[in-house]
Amino acid sequence: MNTDIIILAAGQGSRMRSKLPKVLHKIGGKSMLQHVIDNASAIAAANQINTHVIVGHKSELVQEVLAGQIIAFALQSEQLGTGHAVAQVLNNLSDTGVSLILYGDVPLTQSSTMQELVDIAKLDQLGLLTVTLANPMGYGRIVRDEHQQVAAIVEQKDASAEQLKIAEINTGIMAVPNKFLRKWISQLGNNNAQGEYYLTDIIAMAAADNVAIITRSPGAEQEVQGVNDKVQLAQLERFYQQQQARQLMLKGATLADPARIDVRGKVTLEGEVFIDVNVIFEGDVVLGEGVSIAANCVIKDARIGANAIIKANTMIEHSSVGELCEVGPYARLRPGTQLATKAKIGNFVETKKALIGEGSKVSHLTYLGDAQIGREVNIGAGTITCNYDGVNKFTTQIGDGAFIGSNSSLVAPVNIGAGATIGAGSTISKDVADKQLSVARGKQVNIKNWQRPVKK
Numbered sequence: 305m306n307t308d309i310i311i312l313a314a315g316q317g318s319r320m321r322s323k324l325p326k327v328l329h330k331i332g333g334k335s336m337l338q339h340v341i342d343n344a345s346a347i348a349a350a351n352q353i354n355t356h357v358i359v360g361h362k363s364e365l366v367q368e369v370l371a372g373q374i375i376a377f378a379l380q381s382e383q384l385g386t387g388h389a390v391a392q393v394l395n396n397l398s399d400t401g402v403s404l405i406l407y408g409d410v411p412l413t414q415s416s417t418m419q420e421l422v423d424i425a426k427l428d429q430l431g432l433l434t435v436t437l438a439n440p441m442g443y444g445r446i447v448r449d450e451h452q453q454v455a456a457i458v459e460q461k462d463a464s465a466e467q468l469k470i471a472e473i474n475t476g477i478m479a480v481p482n483k484f485l486r487k488w489i490s491q492l493g494n495n496n497a498q499g500e501y502y503l504t505d506i507i508a509m510a511a512a513d514n515v516a517i518i519t520r521s522p523g524a525e526q527e528v529q530g531v532n533d534k535v536q537l538a539q540l541e542r543f544y545q546q547q548q549a550r551q552l553m554l555k556g557a558t559l560a561d562p563a564r565i566d567v568r569g570k571v572t573l574e575g576e577v578f579i580d581v582n583v584i585f586e587g588d589v590v591l592g593e594g595v596s597i598a599a600n601c602v603i604k605d606a607r608i609g610a611n612a613i614i615k616a617n618t619m620i621e622h623s624s625v626g627e628l629c630e631v632g633p634y635a636r637l638r639p640g641t642q643l644a645t646k647a648k649i650g651n652f653v654e655t656k657k658a659l660i661g662e663g664s665k666v667s668h669l670t671y672l673g674d675a676q677i678g679r680e681v682n683i684g685a686g687t688i689t690c691n692y693d694g695v696n697k698f699t700t701q702i703g704d705g706a707f708i709g710s711n712s713s714l715v716a717p718v719n720i721g722a723g724a725t726i727g728a729g730s731t732i733s734k735d736v737a738d739k740q741l742s743v744a745r746g747k748q749v750n751i752k753n754w755q756r757p758v759k760k
């Protein structure tokens with residue numbers, strides 16, 4: 305059976321006080337709207353899922369951000385209510401399937417919760433997600449009859465004093481067989497306190513048509529929490545991060561403080577790891593068995609091999625770190641860095657497109673860009689690969705076992721042979737053969753009893 309996912313994302317979200325449409329604000333590095341799309345796409349695979357996003361405010365931008373995904377957009381140029389929003393896609397829904405109605409600003413609804421509602425709708429019933437709140441202020445209330453069956457939803461602004469006491473509220477999330485949704489939505493009017501076409505009015509219609517209304521509740525309140533301003537955005541971000549931290553701990557990560565780690569993407573663990581405070585992960589990160597990450601590291605789209613040690617204040621991006629490597633403190637591995645087993649990168653070292661061989665050491669104050677470095681090489685403090693002539697980039701190659709003296713400039717393109725030695729302070733612009741010593745600096749001149757100038 306087909307499942308249509310209808311995501312309401314037309315609203316302006318003026319309380320965000322932002323140029324960005326509300327649904328594009330991010331939780332865990334991913335837009336709220338994308339969270340909804342991704343969670344919905346995980347509904348049982350037997351379905352053919354069609355995703356409809358109803359856009360309005362800054363619709364071009366929302367569509368541009370989602371470009372490349374299989375999504376049907378419907379434009380709601382005037383926001384005349386949640387029922388009016390759903391009406392925009394009515395003609396595009398499958399005839400026999402069911403629709404799940406979601407909201408682009410309610411980002412954390414779990415796939416399993418969505419699945420329960422869809423399964424209810426598949427049985428020709430209406431599945432409604434409700435929750436009982438200590439403070440139901442502002443929400444639509446669930447009105448039940450004397451048999452505790454749902455009879456209607458009444459909006460805050462239309463509710464009687466008696467109805468306002470009801471603590472069970474409408475989350476807005478529901479699943480409905482399309483044949484009924486078509487009929488009911490086309491019968492909606494806007495004769496209410498807000499002059500809007502309320503989606504919620506279909507509940508009374510379902511009751512009148514003797515269609516069973518089955519309610520479910522989410523596992524956590526945050527699953528149905530909407531975001532209206534940046535305070536609520538931050539609250540959901542923290543909730544999301546707590547969940548990420550919990551997942552990591554359950555998979556074997558020891559976290560120095562689960563409240564001080566941020567995952568903006570996905571972290572895959574290959575074993576037990578240790579993560580100290582204030583570490584940020586972005587994109588896709590894989591951590592091998594025994595990896596240890598010290599405080600204040602930012603690690604993005606990277607693979608860290610087994611038993612590698614990442615010391616404090618290190619940044620790693622689009623790079624791979626081999627087994628048993630030591631990196632940092634204060635190291636910066638930029639895109640295209642690959643460290644082989646047991647390589648060592650020390651403080652204030654920057655690398656970019658650099659392959660560094662097994663056991664090689666780059667311990668202090670160095671820039672290696674567009675470089676291929678063999679095994680057991682020692683790069684002295686202050687070494688710079690001069691990879692850029694102002695127009696083009698060139699490569700530096702250093703053979704196995706070479707020793708580069710401190711404060712050397714290697715002007716690319718240049719090859720340093722295996723076992724070669726470069727004297728400290730050299731500027732090397734010509735190739736150096738295997739095992740050769742090359743010293744390229746002004747010769748030292750010693751003048752005895754030098755008389756310094758004196759003031760006249």
Ligand code: UD1
Nearest residue numbers: 312313314315383384385386389443444474475476502503
């Ligand atoms: C709605 C429900 C209410 C429920 C609450 C949960 C209705 C009539 N009321 O109220 O029962 O308790 O959500 O948060 O449905 N939107 C559009 N186009 C429109 C109108 C709304 O895309 O024409 C989008 C908004 O951007 C928002 C969502 O739908 O993301 C909900 O709309 P909103 O006006 O905030 O509904 P509420 O008054 O909160």
Ligand code: CA
Nearest residue numbers: 409530531532
């Ligand atoms: Ca709302």
